[in-house]
Amino acid sequence: MRTFARAGVVVLLGLGLGLASSSSSQAGAKPSISKEAYGSVGGQAVDRYTLSNGKFRVRILTYGGILQTVETPDRHGRLANVTLGFGTLGGYVTSKNPAYFGALIGRYGNRIAKGKFTLGGQTYQLAINNDPNSLHGGNAGFDKRVWTATPVAGKNTVALRLSYVSPNGEEGYPGTLRTTVTYTITKDRGIRIDYHATTDKATVVNLTNHAYWNLGGEGTGTIDDHKLQLRASRYTPVDSTLIPTGKLAAVAGTPMDFRKATAIGARNRSSFQQIVYGRGYDHNWVLDRHGKGLEVAARVSDAASGRTLTISTTEPGIQFYGGNFLDGTLYGTSGRAYRQGDGLALETQHFPDSPNHANFPSTVLRPGQVLRSTTVYQFGTR
Numbered sequence: 412m413r414t415f416a417r418a419g420v421v422v423l424l425g426l427g428l429g430l431a432s433s434s435s436s437q438a439g440a441k442p443s444i445s446k447e448a449y450g451s452v453g454g455q456a457v458d459r460y461t462l463s464n465g466k467f468r469v470r471i472l473t474y475g476g477i478l479q480t481v482e483t484p485d486r487h488g489r490l491a492n493v494t495l496g497f498g499t500l501g502g503y504v505t506s507k508n509p510a511y512f513g514a515l516i517g518r519y520g521n522r523i524a525k526g527k528f529t530l531g532g533q534t535y536q537l538a539i540n541n542d543p544n545s546l547h548g549g550n551a552g553f554d555k556r557v558w559t560a561t562p563v564a565g566k567n568t569v570a571l572r573l574s575y576v577s578p579n580g581e582e583g584y585p586g587t588l589r590t591t592v593t594y595t596i597t598k599d600r601g602i603r604i605d606y607h608a609t610t611d612k613a614t615v616v617n618l619t620n621h622a623y624w625n626l627g628g629e630g631t632g633t634i635d636d637h638k639l640q641l642r643a644s645r646y647t648p649v650d651s652t653l654i655p656t657g658k659l660a661a662v663a664g665t666p667m668d669f670r671k672a673t674a675i676g677a678r679n680r681s682s683f684q685q686i687v688y689g690r691g692y693d694h695n696w697v698l699d700r701h702g703k704g705l706e707v708a709a710r711v712s713d714a715a716s717g718r719t720l721t722i723s724t725t726e727p728g729i730q731f732y733g734g735n736f737l738d739g740t741l742y743g744t745s746g747r748a749y750r751q752g753d754g755l756a757l758e759t760q761h762f763p764d765s766p767n768h769a770n771f772p773s774t775v776l777r778p779g780q781v782l783r784s785t786t787v788y789q790f791g792t793r
């Protein structure tokens with residue numbers, strides 16, 4: 412591949428995509444990808460990639476595979492960045508990104524009770540980083556690793572493939588885990604994420620992305636008025652430490668029922684025990700699946716801007732987290748403080764704490780098996 416530098420930005424050629432007229436600054440008509448140096452973490456260089464396709468542009472960091480910005484038009488064609496994050500690498504590194512804005516999560520998305528599980532007769536102890544449990548892969552999960560990036564050509568798409576090899580025993584997990592995550596920007600304002608992983612020893616894996624959405628634009632206030640629809644008639648109730656009890660409970664007749672599009676703010680202050688435990692919504696919904704392919708899991712809409720987001724996945728569950736722990740101490744990309752409910756995360760996943768619940772779909776990955784999982788975020792307007 413040939414590259415050349417222009418004003419600190421490297422425009423990548425040889426993709427068969429044509430060259431965007433002004434590298435990374437315009438959402439041009441043709442798919443384009445460019446890269447720029449974006450500082451370093453622990454002596455490792457970090458790059459930022461800008462992928463554009465039509466009037467849609469995303470930025471991805473090799474640190475944590477973080478989806479830093481997603482710019483998409485409202486019903487009048489005006490672009491806004493609809494994902495929460497920071498404007499600098501330092502934001503992610505110095506705050507240790509406690510909110511996991513935009514990051515790839517591994518090896519295990521969400522909680523493992525007391526950080527403990529047994530596999531093949533052996534008990535493994537993970538870091539307790541969310542007392543008394545292990546959350547999102549431990550102290551230094553995939554969100555804090557520098558990934559190796561490769562641009563990938565498509566006909567009407569542009570993609571970035573990220574790879575990370577997690578050594579045997581990293582964060583207490585068994586097996587060398589080779590993970591590849593490909594972000595593809597489709598021609599119609601979609602982000603497709605393909606996850607692929609293999610291991611050389613039996614292990615547990617649950618990969619996801621932790622982007623938060625605010626369809627009015629990040630930093631513009633709460634998502635209380637956003638309407639959410641979840642294709643799920645059951646959810647996994649939790650205890651006070653947000654660990655599933657093991658039951659699959661019906662949503663019918665409870666504030667957990669999002670089978671019809673409902674404003675998030677309508678019930679997130681309810682005294683329903685589950686909502687009290689989560690300080691709002693912070694639960695895994697069991698998707699009503701028909702097969703193993705990509706199926707719609709969630710729809711979000713914002714009447715004010717007209718923006719919509721439809722999430723499809725091959726996963727059995729989705730974590731709807733309403734940004735309950737955002738407390739005004741983090742200042743986002745546009746410089747404004749993020750407060751409770753200023754964004755919602757919809758994390759496609761296997762169920763939390765699956766290694767300790769035999770009745771949940773298995774998260775065990777064995778040598779010779781390939782983990783494949785896909786999630787598509789489709790943006791639109793109405």
Ligand code: BGC
Nearest residue numbers: 509510511521693730732736
């Ligand atoms: C969890 C929340 C947690 C958040 C950020 C979500 O996936 O369910 O409990 O606070 O991630 O760490």
